[in-house]
Amino acid sequence: MYRNNLNKNLENTSKHQQITCTNFKKNLENINTLSENSQQTFIRDTTKILDLFKNPITNYKKNVQKENVSIKKEEDNTVTIKKDISIITDMNKVIFNVLIGKKTMRKHKKWDDDGTLEVIGKHAILKDIKGNIIHKAIVNPEVLTEGFRMYIDNKEIEIIDRVLPKYMLNRSIPEKILEPPAKKLKTSISKPYLPLECLYKEIKLKCSPFIMPSVNISRDCKKNMLQNEQEVSVDTCLVNVLRPHQRHGIVFLYECIMGLKVPNYFGAILADEMGLGKTLQCITIIWTLLKKGPYGYPILKYVLIVTPSSLCNNWNKEFKHWLGFHRISPYVVNAKNKPNNFKKQIRNSIMIISYEMLIKYQQEIEQIAFDLIICDEGHRLKNNDIKTTKVLSNLNCKRRILLTGTPVQNDLQEFFALIDFVNPVILGSSSEFKNYYEKPIVASQCPNASCHVISLGTERANELHEKTKCFILRRTQEIINKYLPSKHELVIFCRLSDEQEDLYSRITNLWFSKSVLPNNNISHLTLITALKKICNHPELFYNEKNDLYLNKVSIKNITRKGYYGKISIVQTLIKNLKKTNEKLVLISYYTQTLDLLERVCNMECLQFLRLDGNTTSSTRSKIIEQFNSTNDNNKIFLLSAKAGGVGLNLPGASRLILFDSDWNPASDSQAMARIWRDGQKNDVYILRLLTTGTIEEKIFQRQINKANLSETVIDLNYFSSIKLSTSDLKDLFTLTTNTNSLTHDLMKCSCNGYKTSEEISKESHQENNREYQFLIKDKIPNVKNLTINQLLKWEHYQQPIPNKIIQEIMLSEVSDNITFILKNSILNKTKLN
Numbered sequence: 126m127y128r129n130n131l132n133k134n135l136e137n138t139s140k141h142q143q144i145t146c147t148n149f150k151k152n153l154e155n156i157n158t159l160s161e162n163s164q165q166t167f168i169r170d171t172t173k174i175l176d177l178f179k180n181p182i183t184n185y186k187k188n189v190q191k192e193n194v195s196i197k198k199e200e201d202n203t204v205t206i207k208k209d210i211s212i213i214t215d216m217n218k219v220i221f222n223v224l225i226g227k228k229t230m231r232k233h234k235k236w237d238d239d240g241t242l243e244v245i246g247k248h249a250i251l252k253d254i255k256g257n258i259i260h261k262a263i264v265n266p267e268v269l270t271e272g273f274r275m276y277i278d279n280k281e282i283e284i285i286d287r288v289l290p291k292y293m294l295n296r297s298i299p300e301k302i303l304e305p306p307a308k309k310l311k312t313s314i315s316k317p318y319l320p321l322e323c324l325y326k327e328i329k330l331k332c333s334p335f336i337m338p339s340v341n342i343s344r345d346c347k348k349n350m351l352q353n354e355q356e357v358s359v360d361t362c363l364v365n366v367l368r369p370h371q372r373h374g375i376v377f378l379y380e381c382i383m384g385l386k387v388p389n390y391f392g393a394i395l396a397d398e399m400g401l402g403k404t405l406q407c408i409t410i411i412w413t414l415l416k417k418g419p420y421g422y423p424i425l426k427y428v429l430i431v432t433p434s435s436l437c438n439n440w441n442k443e444f445k446h447w448l449g450f451h452r453i454s455p456y457v458v459n460a461k462n463k464p465n466n467f468k469k470q471i472r473n474s475i476m477i478i479s480y481e482m483l484i485k486y487q488q489e490i491e492q493i494a495f496d497l498i499i500c501d502e503g504h505r506l507k508n509n510d511i512k513t514t515k516v517l518s519n520l521n522c523k524r525r526i527l528l529t530g531t532p533v534q535n536d537l538q539e540f541f542a543l544i545d546f547v548n549p550v551i552l553g554s555s556s557e558f559k560n561y562y563e564k565p566i567v568a569s570q571c572p573n574a575s576c577h578v579i580s581l582g583t584e585r586a587n588e589l590h591e592k593t594k595c596f597i598l599r600r601t602q603e604i605i606n607k608y609l610p611s612k613h614e615l616v617i618f619c620r621l622s623d624e625q626e627d628l629y630s631r632i633t634n635l636w637f638s639k640s641v642l643p644n645n646n647i648s649h650l651t652l653i654t655a656l657k658k659i660c661n662h663p664e665l666f667y668n669e670k671n672d673l674y675l676n677k678v679s680i681k682n683i684t685r686k687g688y689y690g691k692i693s694i695v696q697t698l699i700k701n702l703k704k705t706n707e708k709l710v711l712i713s714y715y716t717q718t719l720d721l722l723e724r725v726c727n728m729e730c731l732q733f734l735r736l737d738g739n740t741t742s743s744t745r746s747k748i749i750e751q752f753n754s755t756n757d758n759n760k761i762f763l764l765s766a767k768a769g770g771v772g773l774n775l776p777g778a779s780r781l782i783l784f785d786s787d788w789n790p791a792s793d794s795q796a797m798a799r800i801w802r803d804g805q806k807n808d809v810y811i812l813r814l815l816t817t818g819t820i821e822e823k824i825f826q827r828q829i830n831k832a833n834l835s836e837t838v839i840d841l842n843y844f845s846s847i848k849l850s851t852s853d854l855k856d857l858f859t860l861t862t863n864t865n866s867l868t869h870d871l872m873k874c875s876c877n878g879y880k881t882s883e884e885i886s887k888e889s890h891q892e893n894n895r896e897y898q899f900l901i902k903d904k905i906p907n908v909k910n911l912t913i914n915q916l917l918k919w920e921h922y923q924q925p926i927p928n929k930i931i932q933e934i935m936l937s938e939v940s941d942n943i944t945f946i947l948k949n950s951i952l953n954k955t956k957l958n
């Protein structure tokens with residue numbers, strides 16, 4: 126009966142051989158015994174299928190990828206095994222994408238065109254991109270692999286990759302995988318359930334083609350089309366590496382820049398949290414649309430990527446990493462490569478330029494008709510009056526992508542500026558936006574707002590959200606947690622040394638006695654800077670040139686004493702690091718502090734690298750690459766948060782210290798995100814150092830307490846324009862000495878100074894609602910800064926710090942000088958390869 130069915134199926138379908146079985150195991154055995162007629166191929170395949178089920182993942186790679194076998198559970202509990210035999214007939218023909226150039230002996234080859242090489246046995250036909258035959262030749266098929274170069278007549282070609290055969294493109298993998306009946310399979314096939322699912326996931330991810338959604342092509346448009354509609358599929362070399370969230374991101378970008386989201390608008394904001402691979406998502410969209418488009422011809426010819434100078438080479442490297450050297454060579458604008466020469470080379474299609482160079486070469490850039498602009502770390506365009514924003518907005522290019530890992534701050538003017546850059550005038554003019562959205566929304570947040578004002582503000586906030594949500598995408602880091610090793614984040618509260626305390630109170634006394642201050646913020650700022658320097662190291666303060674108050678401090682009678690707070694903590698960690706294979710990234714906002722830390726490295730005879738504002742961009746990429754390579758001897762990377770806090774990948778280190786903090790919480794999270802990224806193989810420890818009871822704690826508290834208020838985006842440049850109340854200032858200048866952690870005191874935490882991970886999981890169900898809520902907080906992709914609420918769910922350790930905790934962070938020797946620790950761990954027990 127079964128054989129009859131099978132034969133019937135085979136007769137009825139010329140392309141497919143199908144087996145439908147009611148009893149999976151039994152019939153697989155039956156199939157094995159078949160020996161009739163044309164079933165030979167089939168039997169061979171079936172053996173593979175059985176084999177496949179025994180060891181699905183490895184065998185899948187061996188078999189399914191090559192042989193187009195699909196296995197499906199039908200609604201009536203039957204299993205369908207399907208083999209597309211069109212492969213067999215097509216099997217002899219292999220097609221490669223190739224680069225074609227003139228035959229030359231030059232070392233640096235220039236390619237003139239794309240094409241294909243169709244190979245049947247030893248016979249090869251070289252065709253241009255339109256399918257016209259250029260040459261025929263005899264080749265050795267065994268050597269035809271990616272990157273292989275050869276001459277065909279007067280042409281030189283390089284193999285890019287193998288074209289995915291049609292059958293692969295048409296193959297669909299079932300969305301929902303049903304499992305075969307448990308009992309029947311249990312006896313003969315080991316662990317059938319989980320592996321089967323894994324197998325399908327694997328098939329789905331690795332093998333299914335990745336095709337962009339179709340575009341509705343109007344009749345008029347069709348008439349004008351030179352070529353046929355085309356399926357926009359992503360190159361196989363990228364499909365296999367993309368994570369699910371990246372695929373989603375790529376479709377989102379495609380829909381935005383093709384105008385499918387909002388008619389006549391072509392902009393997108395990809396605001397994924399740091400480390401989610403925004404670069405790869407952009408590379409995929411660029412590479413795909415440089416080759417293809419839904420109308421039968423490529424959508425992009427020239428692409429402009431604007432990025433902070435520290436990241437120009439990183440972009441270049443990522444292109445090469447994901448696409449290989451042979452596919453693309455972006456044009457990085459630098460002292461040698463001027464924008465004017467960009468179009469002189471026929472194969473140039475991608476220009477990478479820093480924001481500074483963009484302004485410098487504004488006129489030359491304006492001459493090039495770019496089809497897509499990508500602005501990396503695009504939050505710097507949050508002010509539409511600055512030159513960079515103006516230059517970019519004036520470029521005649523409708524497709525614009527803004528990338529930012531620093532979330533859009535909850536400041537409506539900044540939000541407007543970013544939106545207006547990617548989709549000009551979608552929210553009206555600046556003044557229209559102010560009147561229609563900003564004023565009512567801000568008014569509704571005032572504590573005494575009437576019901577009417579609140580309801581109007583809410584209505585406008587909702588409207589704004591609705592209008593913008595479809596072209597803004599933000600995913601959080603949790604999405605990639607599973608691909609990364611464990612992360613331990615610790616806030617370490619360090620004791621002030623006696624000398625630091627002495628100096629510090631002299632400054633605060635000056636402020637309270639009002640002996641140096643006229644009443645303006647600049648002077649407050651000068652003293653705040655002095656306090657921050659003292660916290661970092663008294664020497665930074667002694668080197669201070671400001672006579673205005675220094676003579677009042679009378680530093681001569683200060684007794685110099687040995688221990689210096691945070692710096693001693695760093696020194697101990699560095700000493701202990703020597704005994705391990707691990708590396709450390711050491712970050713400060715001040716170059717003077719980096720100088721000091723450099724001296725500590727020298728004292729401990731440890732090799733280090735340093736990246737600050739003075740590092741040239743070519744050196745930057747070199748040292749980053751060097752530090753990340755496994756055979757490099759530099760143990761420490763000294764990094765200026767201002768020069769290189771954003772975008773850098775430093776997974777070569779598994780430990781990071783943020784030595785001082787910024788007023789802006791986003792800058793700190795940017796800096797701290799440098800090592801826990803893809804490519805990291807070890808568990809990471811990220812330490813933020815705060816000096817107990819001082820201004821450093823106050824800055825941290827402002828970050829966690831009012832993280833959503835726009836006033837916390839103050840940085841030193843803005844400081845003078847911020848009106849701080851007298852009580853705010855008093856608080857900033859108060860030194861608290863009788864505490865282990867002022868921050869912990871303020872949390873009103875019920876723990877007795879110790880809260881372990883076990884206790885946290887016990888109390889995790891109790892929700893605390895002290896978090897500050899900004900009205901449109903959830904409406905605009907917002908800053909996800911640390912809040913007091915979250916810190917209450919961290920581990921808490923006061924003096925004496927438990928051995929286990931202090932040993933992990935290699936600070937046992939200075940345990941007495943650590944007054945408190947806040948710790949949070951994201952654990953990943955899966956072994957990463």
Ligand SMILES: Nc1ncnc2c1ncn2[C@@H]1O[C@H](COP(=O)(O)OP(=O)(O)OP(=O)(O)O)[C@@H](O)[C@H]1O
Nearest residue numbers: 366367368399400401402403404405530772774803
């Ligand atoms: N699918 C992937 N598989 C493996 N590694 C990946 C993948 N996607 C990205 N990466 C790697 O992850 C690292 C971080 O990616 P990327 O620099 O693009 O992050 P980002 O989103 O731009 O973060 P930031 O906001 O900090 O700039 C890079 O080293 C990149 O090569």
Ligand SMILES: [Mg+2]
Nearest residue numbers: 403404501772
């Ligand atoms: Mg980036």
